[in-house]
Amino acid sequence: MLRAINTVGYVGLLKPAPGTWGSLVAVLVGWAIEHWLGFIPLVIATVAVTALGFWSVRAQLGDSSDDPSEIVIDEVAGQWVALLFPAFGFWSRGLSTGVELHMVWPGAVAAFICFRLFDIWKPWLVGRADRRHDATGVMLDDLWAGVFAGVVTIILAALYHAVFLGMMQ
Template sequence: MNIRILTTVFYVGTLRPASGTWGSAAAVALGLLIHGLGGFPLLALATVAVTALGFWSVARDMATREASDTDPSEIVIDEVAGQWLALLAPSLGFWMAGLDSWNFPWPGWVGAFVLFRLFDIWKPWLVGRADRMGGTVGVMLDDLIAGLFAGIGVFLAAGLYHGVIMA
C-alpha cells in the first residue's frame, strides 16, 4: 500500500482549505462508526492501532521529504489519532453509563472535535513543545497531546454540566 494513502487518510489530507480540520472531521465520523460497532473497547483498540500505524507511516513518509518540510499539512493520520484520543473521554462515559453503542449524544463528539481543533491550532504549552520537536515524533505527539487535553476538557465540561448545572 502506498504510504501517502495512509498518511493522508485516503487523501482526505489533500482537501483544502484546512486539511487538519477535514482530517479531524473524517476522524469523528469514523470514530462514531467504530464506537457504534463496538463501543469504548473497540474505539480504544482502534486508537492504539491508528497511533502505531501513524508513527510507522509518518516515519516512512517523512523520510522522502525535504528536511525543511517538518509537518506537512496533508499528513492527517496524526489528526485521526489525536481526535480519537479526544473521543475516548465521552465514549468511556457513555459506555460506563450503559448507553447503546449507537447512542453517542452530540455534545460529546462536538465538544471533542471543537476542543481538539482548538488545542491543535493554538498549540498551548506541551502541544507547542511537541510540535517544535519536528520529525515523526513532533508530527504525531502534538496531536496526541492536543487529543489528551481535549479529552480532559470534555470530561471536565461533562462533569460540570452533570454535576453542577443539572444538580
Template sequence: MIARAIGTVCGVGNLRPAPGTWGSAVALPVAWVIHVVGGFPLFLAAAGLVFVMGWWATAQITRGSDDHDPSEIVVDEVAGQWIALFPLSYAASTRGLDILDLWPGWVSAFVLFRLFDIWKPWLVGWADRRGDALGVMLDDVIAGVFAAVGVIAMAALAHGVLMR
C-alpha cells in the same frame, strides 16, 4: 504507496482549505462506526493502531525532506480527535447509552481538539517542536488528551452544576 494512503487518510489530507480540520472531521463518523461495532475497548485499540501506523507513515513520507510535518499528513488529527472522544465512548459503553445522545460532547471534543491542535499550548508545542515523525503524532495525541480533559470538565459542569 501505502504510507501516503495512511498519512493522508486516503487523500483527505489533500482537501483544502484546512486539511487538519478535514482530517478531524472525517475521524468523527469513523469513530462512531468503531464504537458501535466494539464499544470503548475496540475504540481504544483502534486509536493505538492509528497512532502506530501514523507514526510509521509519517516517517516514511517525510524521509529526506526538510518539512517534518507536511499539511497533507492528517492521520495525526485522526488519532488526536479519537483521543478527544474517549470520554464519550467510555461513558456510552459503561452506561449503556447511545453515543449519539452525547452529541454536545462530540461538538466539544471537536472544537477543543482543533483549538489545542492549532494553538499548541505547552506540551503540544513541545511535541511539535521535536521536528520528527513522533513529534507530528505526539502533538495531536497531547492536544487530544487536553481536549478529553476539557470534555470531562464541561460534562461535569453541565451535569453537576447546570442540570441541578
C-alpha cells in the same frame, strides 16, 4: 501507499484547512466505531491508527523537519484519543453501543472543537512536541492535543450536568 495512509484516503488534500477535514472525518468514523461496535473497538482502533501513524509518518518524512499539512493521520489519532474520554464515560455506565444520537453528540462535538483548539493553539506539551520538528513530533503534538481535549470535554460535561441539569431539578 504511504501518501494514501498519511492523508487518510486523500482527505488531507482537501482545502482549506486539511487538518480540520481530517479531524472531522476522524470524529465521524470514531463516533461510528464507538456507536456500532463499542468502546473497546474504539480503543483498539486508536492504538492501531497511532502505531500506523508513527510508522507511516516516519517512513514518509525520514529525517525531514517538515510537517506537511496534507498529513492528517496524526489528526485521526489525536481526535480518537479525545473521543476516548466521553466514550469511556458512556461505556463505564453501560451505555456504549447503540446509544441514541441525541445522548452522545454533545461529547463528540465538544471533543472535536476542543481538539481543533488545542491542535491550533498548541499550548505547553502540544507546542513542545510540535517544536521537535521530526516525524515523532508530528504524531505527538496531536496525541497531546487529544489528551487535553478529552480532559476539557469531561470537565465541560461535568459542568453541564452539575450546573445546568442541577438548576433544572
